[in-house]
Amino acid sequence: MSLASLPAMTPPASLTHTERVRLEALRYATGEESTTYVAIMRTFTGEIAGLLSDQSASEVGTRVAEQGIELEQDTVDDRLSYLVEHGNLARSPRETEARSLREYLQNRARYQLTQRGELVHRFVEELLGHTESAREVSTEMLGGILDGLSALADLDRSAIGSAAPEALARDIVTVFAQFERLVSSTRDFYTYLSQVLVRYDLDRAEFAVFKTALLDYLQRFVDEIARHMPQIADVLQRVEPNVPALCTRANTGQRLRGVDGEVARRSAGLDPADWPSLHAWFIGGAGRDSDAAGVRRLATDAMRALLVNLRRIATGGREQSRYSDLLTLAGWFAEADDDTAHALWAAAFGLYSCRHLAFVADDDGDPIPPTASWWRTPVADVPLALRRTGARTVRGRAGRREDYAAAKAARIAERARAEQRQAAALAEIGSHPGRLGTIRLSDDARTVLLDLYARALVGRGRPLAEGDIARAAVGDWELSVRRAPGAGTTVVSPAGRLELHDLALTVQPVEYQRQETG
Known part of the structure; x- marks a missing residue:
């Protein structure tokens, strides 16, 4: 539903x-x-x-x-x-x-x-098959919904128990079919209305026709909602206590079952879970107004948008659309032959075929002649007003392009300092060749050592068993990590104390490792 x-x-x-x-x-x-x-x-x-x-x-x-x-x-x-x-x-x-x-x-x-x-x-x-055309709201459904709910509200418990299930189901389904038609037509109407209200290509004659039709129709629509909403809300509140009994009686009798044994789904309204939608539209709920009241507010918003368009047309504001002009131009293109289309294109957009004539520039401060091809010329300084608004009025010199040379030099120097610190940290680690026991390192050397340790374990890809060795190298030094029960390594630095248990860490030159492997 x-x-x-x-x-x-x-x-x-x-x-x-x-x-x-x-x-x-x-x-x-x-x-x-x-x-x-x-x-x-x-x-x-x-x-x-x-x-x-x-x-x-x-x-x-x-x-x-x-x-x-x-x-x-x-x-x-x-x-x-x-x-x-x-x-x-x-x-x-x-x-x-x-x-x-x-x-x-x-x-x-x-x-x-x-x-x-x-x-x-x-x-x-x-x-x-959908067309972008206006569709009226089915306000005539409001009377049918009111009559249907009133008939259901007149049924007490005994009348519900003696009612024919087929007739009762027909009355309930009819109410919900009318309700769904009302909601869907309201959606379509406001969707079309929003598309028209945002258009800026309406001329005075089109706007006058649209304004008259919109004002008259919206007024009738709001009046219908205002007249029926209190009555439907009152009747609906009388019906709601009997909704479970109404649905149970309407579902009495032999029901269709699917191949999986489940009862087939019935029309909207024959399940008590369908009724809150009706309540929300006409009555509302905790913390929210009814949808019918929201529809009336939308009508007010449409009137306000209509006044905005009227103010634009009356004052001749800058914001306007070329929608109708472009449609007319597209029609000319569709009917023109090739030669006429080329001439029309040049006349409409001023885009002629390329002609590049080179001559010496008159201005010594601008050595590039204005007729030079942009394929082979440097980037031109375009004024900010021309870039953003298309205005050709000269309001001053074009802003200078940003020079990022200083920022680039600062980043390069920062990178060089980082590489120097890493080289110094590796040299400090290399000053403790062989198996590491308890050593004292600077914070930078400790960070490099832990990075080597993490890379060695990640490169291994699985937990270290007894006797397994994981290796990682940076520059001329390599760190070996071996599982050795009872062994341990302690690293002391200004940042704190790190203790590794049952692990033996060994630092040795990369060339030594290659010779040992060979």
Whole structure:
């Protein structure tokens, strides 16, 4: 049920695997071959008889050809397999009867529509047929909702227990169908309204027509909401205590069950969990106003936006759109031949073919002539006002470009000092060759030693067993770490005291290690 009145829920941090798999069913409508995929899906959804039928690749190819799209048999097979892989179609379990090998090869696989595929293609067709036009709000549904809720409110416990389940379910579903129509039409109306209100290409005549229609229609819409909302809210509060009993009675009788044994989902309103959306729209809740009151506030905001547009047109402000001009220009291009289009392009945008004429610059302070090609000339200093606003008025000299030479030299010097400190730390560690026991180091040397120790263990890739050795080298020195029960190394520095138990650390030159390995 797509009603926007349920309380806000915290969205999940990310889509689950099942949700990502479901979204794969939309891919066929957005790829490069979407035309052929949509044509194939229409053969399964175009007629009501196709919902329970299965088709082979050859039958699909024949029906697609009737739509004006010629596809080879192998291509149709590939397209159908793709749709099966993404959940839009399923392979039919029905066995194929063939009178010849050729007929068997053509009809060996049959395909049928899935529930997910039908749902997705219904949305695709609705989107393809959608037009960016105005749609009125279904305010006539307010009276129907009030009458339906009033009839339900008149039922007491005994009347509910004796009511016919089918009639009771029909009355409840009718109320929610009218409610969903009201909510969806309200959404569409305000979406269209927001698109129009932000446009700056409306001239005075268009604005006058739109203003009159909008003011009159919004006033009628707000009046309808104001007249029905208190009555519906009062009746709804009378109905809500009996909602569980109404749903239980409406669901009495034999119910459809799925292949997994679960009861099939029924229409909106026959589950008590559907009713809070109705309450939120007409009454509201703790800490939030009703959605009907929000709709009235939106009407006020639309009036305010309308006044902003009116002020812009009346004062001739700077902010304006060239939307209509560009549409007119695009129409001229569409109707022009090549020569006329080139001439129109040059006249509209001033972009003529390249002509580079070189001559000596008159200004000694600017040695680059203005006619030089920008491919071979240095970067020009563009004034800030011209860069940001396009204004050509000269308001002063262009700002000098930033010189990062000092910052670059400072970073290079900082890097050199860091390398010197590391070299001094390595030399200090190298002054203790052999197996390390208790040694005293500076903080820089201690940091380098611990870095070597960490790199040795990471390079080993697994915990050290007794007798295993891990090594890491920097510059001319190498550190060996060996698991040795009872051994230990203690490093004392101004930053503190570090003790390593059951580990033997040895420092030796890299050349010595190579000779020892050789």
